[in-house]
Amino acid sequence: MSCSGYSKYNPEAKKREKINPLAQIYPPLPKNKYDIIYADPPWDYGGKMQYDKSCIKNLNVNFEKNIFISAANFKYPTLKLNELKNLAVQSITAEDCILFMWTTGPQFAKAIELGLSWGFEYKTVAFVWDKKIHNPGRYTLSQTEFVLAFKKGRFPEPRGARNIKQLVSVYRGEHSEKPEKVIEGITLMFPTQRKIELFARKKYLGWDNWGLEIPDNKIKISSPKDIDDAKNSNTQILLTFE
Ligand SMILES: C[S@@+](CC[C@H](N)C(=O)[O-])C[C@H]1O[C@@H](n2cnc3c(N)ncnc32)[C@H](O)[C@@H]1O
Secondary structure, three states, X not given: OOOOHHHHHHHHHHHHOOOOOOOOOOOOOOOOOEEEEEEOOOEOOOOOOOOOHHHHHHOOOOOOOOOOOOOHXXXXXXXXXXXXXXXXXXXXXEEEEEEEEEEOOOOHHHHHHHHHHOOOEEEEEEEEEEEEEEEOOOOXXXXXXXXXXXXXXXXXXXXXXXXXXXXXXXXXXXXXXXOHHHHHHHHHHOOOOOEEEEOOOOEXXXXXXXXXXXXXXXXXXXXXXXXXXXXXXXXXXOOOOO
């Protein structure tokens, strides 16, 4: 009997797929309006396998290395573009608002379509994350992810830091975990604005958070002054900014 990779992969994939535990597709959004929205949507890759080092370490024990890799929907429930468009982001958008949205190369076009459907204008690539290690890729070896900037109305005032760099070079961590330098940079750019992270897995002081996996403990984002103070008083800081 012949044995294809997929005949092994498909039943295993079914077992590992994460299902949204809610009766509704989304938890309720807050009633507030926000000047800054930072979103990392759980993009649907249509069951496509992805290279995932953490999976190879932890989950592939006794499973053929060359057949089974991983997929986003083994880590958390994923959402199709139409489902993401149905999230009522307009209800939490202030008149003047910037939306920062994570995307990958394959999801770039969908991310722009999503930002437009939430009522924003596409502006630029605000951050490029260089993960410093490449993954396999069909075209070139893939090593970057992107944070797109969208705007509605005018730039939220007052502006904070104007020297935040677009390129963030930080080794990748666990699957889907984004470098904290990005939220830190956005916080410094917009220190006084009302801010929310959508599809969050961490909780930052000064930010509201929304998603399926919000923990209890909060992380403080350090300003350059906090870092100096911490160095002088031997205090451990959670986030740093150079
Ligand atoms: C790409 S991950 C976010 C990773 C995060 N930015 C980090 O750095 O760790 C997407 C998140 O969206 C959450 N999610 C999936 N479906 C959701 C839904 N229907 N409503 C709210 N959150 C959802 C997932 O559980 C996951 O935590």
